[in-house]
Amino acid sequence: MNEVFSPEKVPAPPGGPEGRPVPRLDKPFKLTICVTQTCEMDCKLCYADCGSSKTPELSTEQWKTFIDELVSEGFLHIFFEGGEPFDRPDFEEILAYCSRRLYVAIRTHAVGIDVARARRLKEMGVGRLYVDLFAAVPEVQDELTGTPGSYAQSVNGMKNALAEGIGVTILGILSRKNHLDLQNYVALAEEIDADQVGILRLYPLGRARKNWSDLSLTLDEMMTALNGLKVPPGIQLMQSWHPKDGNCCWQNAAVTPTGASVGCPYLREYVDYGNITDMTFLETWNHPLYGQLRGCEVEQNCPDCSATQGSHGGCRSTAFAFHGRFTAPDPYCVHNNEGVDLRALPEWLLRQNT
């Protein structure tokens, strides 16, 4: 027996590229809940464009009912993100409701994770925190969050979690603001003893789309930054560019703060498979477009990237954003880019800013 993995190392199932069928699930085993669209910070890279809540979010009881449904359907893993999840006053109550029933991971800026909260999270069985740092340089992070002192507070939050034995993954969204300092993420992980660093692509969503011209890079600049990273033993680097631009739609599930089933948080502006307050989650799972995206129907494919998950075509969100088709090639893969300038958003996306 040599195939015991942590949840972030879900292996390629049978199937996938080179003429074999793509992997298929009757129902997923993990799901992302974007639990709120509120946040006290004013981040230039925010995908939710969040601030004070604009539309009614699901209530505590509605989320609990949904969690019961997930447990009864055999889900094992729930990933919370926002907005800032901890900005929601009942978030710890929701976490406690998941406790011991589901593996729980949280994407957060960690600013509010003091010693007492870290201890409570440990007691509730939270498995891992994914902490957003838009730059691993204090003054740049503070500028990008619009919040003086936020870098120091985030790092403190991470240290508090690590001290309680909760795993921490430091997330950096690759942008013009951090591409020359990417090594700082690894240095910070070494300094605080975090075992994972995730370098993520910038998506043209929410406030990040509005600030695209200030933030975006060419694909060459991205690859140069990534290829220059030196990662020591003991730290795992996660990234989703070639040769790891897998299409994870086949296993993804996500629900927005208002209950819309959207497959993936990065698809939240492009799809709506139905609302979990009107139907069961599995009814939304059977939405024709959801099924089409899970089927990995794409016009072209990079075999190296497909091999990461056994699925085709790379990220469907960025493929759709730059081409307007869910079957299009993902321009973030060097073999599928086809001359797309990732600094220039298509007209239809720019119109969404007005």
Add this chain to the structure above:
Amino acid sequence: MLSRNGCYAKTPDVVIRPFEDWGRAYAFTPDNPEIYDLNSTAWFIVELCDGRPFPQIEADYIEAVKDRVEIDAAKTQFHGGFAMLLERNIISASA
């Protein structure tokens, strides 16, 4: 720690989600929050651990695979898988 005289079962509260098409299962261990991917060998051992003594579980495993695996290899396979499941608290000694 493994005791050859002990009885073993799936640890209470551990959740197993089978993926039969893939010949594997995922296990969620709430005491030490993790999700593990179990290959068919590991998954089968978990299924055999129903509170019986270790020698019976071992014998059942060897009997089940004897047509495909030599006895010594089956024992090695079983002991390796069993130890790993025990270490991760997916199975544990039962009363």
